[in-house]
Amino acid sequence: MNLANTRVEHDLIGDLDVPADAYYGAHTARAVDNFPISGVTLASYPGFIAALAAVKQAAATANRDLSLLDRTEGDAIIAACEQIRGGAFGDQFVVDMIQGGAGTSTNMNANEVIANVALEILGKPKGDYGTCHPLDHVNKGQSTNDVYPTAVKLALDGYVVELRRAVASLREAFAAKAVEFADVLKIGRTQLQDAVPMTLGQEFATYAVTLAEDETRLEEARILLHELNLGGTAIGTALNAHPEYQQLALANLRAITGIDSLVGASDLIEATQDVGVFVQLSGVLKRVAVKLSKICSDLRLLSSGPRAGLNEIHLPARQAGSSIMPGKVNPVIPEVVNQIAFEVIGNDVTVTLAAEGGQLQLNAFEPIIAKSLFDGMAHLAAGCATLQTRCVEGITANTEHLAAVVAKSIGLVTALNPAIGYASATAIAQEALSNGRNIAELVLERNLLSQSQIDALLSPSHLTGRARNSVPEH
Structure with missing residues (x-):
């Protein structure tokens, strides 16, 4: 390192050369050397940096108003925090997200950057810590052990808001498709076998309902972050x-x-060692991921083919699907959301193990918890938006094929059970399956029901549960 471009700082370990123009200091520089782990630094998470600055600003304001900080010095720290919250100096947060020390290096990165920005505001050179010190002043009345989890919770609050918004938008897209497909009759399936009729609209409506449930679960988890x-x-x-x-x-x-609902924990000793809220939130994220993945697997199955699969719906074609098979188009958007779900489910295991690994008065593994949750929520939100705009909004129904499948389905006989009995219905189903004949024709041929009774029982409104009209007398 060119000494002309460095300044000397001192910490517990000793003297260290730091880049002269860097706003971080010795502790941050050592952490950069100690943790060359993921290559993903704090700078990749601007919401987390803003949360750290918010905590430091709140602390400095309290200490200034309690006369524990000189007003001029306190005002400079507050101003520095405001600049950082506004997006300035983000590139100075250079510590890897995965780090030892329970987040101490993250807290010190923030303390040093804030101190040096404050010094600049005061017209002092970087590193003039006699005027504004990262620990004595910026970190006054604080510890990593209360600053770090508080900032993580504040950042997660923002992630929850964004994810909930993305889930809500996706839910609305499915609800709109449910209306569009309200009269498209199809055969439902259980265990991948033909079941009874329903509408494609009903199928898509269930996706909207299940996502709405997760909006509620996310909001419940969000409230827990505020302690x-x-x-x-x-x-x-x-x-x-x-x-x-x-x-x-x-x-x-x-x-x-x-956030008006932020409160202090009733037992600060318990709250400092407990990471149950992160486990709870991770569980909700896993729930969202599992449901999204199931929906995407359904979309892939329903669109399978086009000749040798179900071919009930058409997904928008987004790119060529093969380097060897001309004309092949794959369901790439549902596939990418499936993979996001797999990541989130794996992250839940990481969060679980990290939470369980805490010992005595502190959990030292909050950095990997934070990264796992930040990444999972960001990817889920992006996945929801991609699924909505690049897939769901462009789905169309293969109505002719669906109508043909319904017409020849033996599942229709289930609707005749109450009128002709299970034994007769079974015999009709077996004959229809063996010779390919139509259910209605066989029932009429055996004089089991009249045409008007058959029409009523096999009407779309009756088959899909949208009406429960009485069957006409034979």
């Missing part, structure tokens, strides 16, 4: 924090974030 251990410092005993600090910091945080 914070901020003010508990190292293990929840609030050591080194002013008695009034916690409530002031929380009030400031509510004002900064606009």
